[in-house]
Amino acid sequence: MRKCFFTLIIFSSSIICSAQQSFKVIPLGIYGGGEESNLSSYMAAPANSENYVNFDAGTLRSGIEKAIKKGNFKGKSALQVIQENIKGYLISHAHLDHASGLILNSPDDTKKSIYALPSVAEILTDKYFSWKSWANFTDSGEVPHLNKYSIINLDAGKEIPMPNTDMYVTAFPLSHVKPYESTAFLVRHNSDYLLYLGDTGSDSIEQSNMLQNLWKQIAPYVNNQQLKGILIEVSFPNEQPDKSLFGHLTPKLLQSELNILNSYCQPEKLQQVPIIITHLKPVDNNIERIKKQLKEQNTLGVKYIFPVQGKKIDL
Known part of the structure; x- marks a missing residue:
């Protein structure tokens, strides 16, 4: 009888642990420039799925090769x-450190x-996909269209299926040096959420309320323990002058937000949400x-x- 009871406890615990995991994220690139084989790119999927979307795509193939070496995607190239x-692909903005892997x-x-905001x-x-710089693999823009990629223009605040x-996914605009527009993507699977922010300045520096609006939108999911993680950038240390931030965050600005x-x-409640730090710029001893x-x-x-890079994060 004791043996059966012990087995039941172990089995129940495994169910509980499995139920707690909602998403998996595989970083293909973690830096915000400089190292071209390791630029902003994160694969994300429900915990029990192998069907991913990519948050940005600065690096693809070399990042996946690192992920394979770390035990992901066994048996695949x-x-x-x-x-x-x-x-x-969910492209937050079109700077090359967020899109070059997709293009190449x-x-x-x-x-x-x-998937992207219209801008x-x-x-x-x-x-990029213009025939002047690269073949147009999309279904929009300069003809002829090769129609490999369907461009899905997102309406801010409106959820659509992928x-x-x-x-x-629901898109929220961010300010990345006015008037340049970046994006936060709120991804939902069943009743659980994952939030990814592309490059963004602080509201106090950008003179905007875009982050404040985003925080108001996601706070109920934090309170209900539905938000499983936030991926957000910190590009520079605190010593970076405000005039030289170029639409990015520092540790003190992230803390303020x-x-x-x-x-x-x-x-x-917020302490229960992992904060994944993205887009660190690998210059001098910035990262440390x-x-x-x-x-x-x-x-x-x-x-x-x-x-x-390449190491899976379970959320």
Whole structure:
């Protein structure tokens, strides 16, 4: 009888642990420039699925090769993962450290969708997939269209499904040096959410309310423990002058923004949401300084995660 009871406890615990995991994120690129084989790019899928979307695509193939070496996508090549597992691209903005992997791998890719705000999609088709700089693999912009990628123009604040993923996405505009528009993507699977922010300046520097509006939108999901993670950039250490931020965050500015988000949340709820730090700029000793400053100024007691290229994060 005792043996049966012990087995039941172990089985029940495994169910509980499995139920707690909602998403998996595989970083293909974690830096905000400089190292071309490691630029902003994150695959994300429901925990029990192999059908991913990509948050940005600065690096693809070399990042997937790192992920394979770390035990992901067993039995597949990097190209097979691009062709078969990535079902769409969520492009926050069209700067090359967020889009170059998509462009360079497009000749070998399969048919799928690119999701973006209209201002971002316009840059992709006018400047990159334009026949002047690269073949137009999309269904928009300069003719002829090769129609490999369907451009899905997102309406801010409106949720839409992403076919073949069991996920839905809502876009929110961000300010990345006015008037340039970046994007936050709120992805939903069943009743759970994952938030990814492209490059963004602080509201106080950008003289906007875009982050404040986003925080108000996601606070209920924090309170209900439905938000499983936030991926947000910190590009520079605190010593970077405000005039030289160019629409990016520092540790003190992130702390200020998280304080605002926390003001909309119930006590101690935000501490349960992992904060994944993206887009660190690998210049001099920036990364070590950023990590040290984030830890020293963590007055809210949030859990910071510093992603490693190719290493899966379970959320």
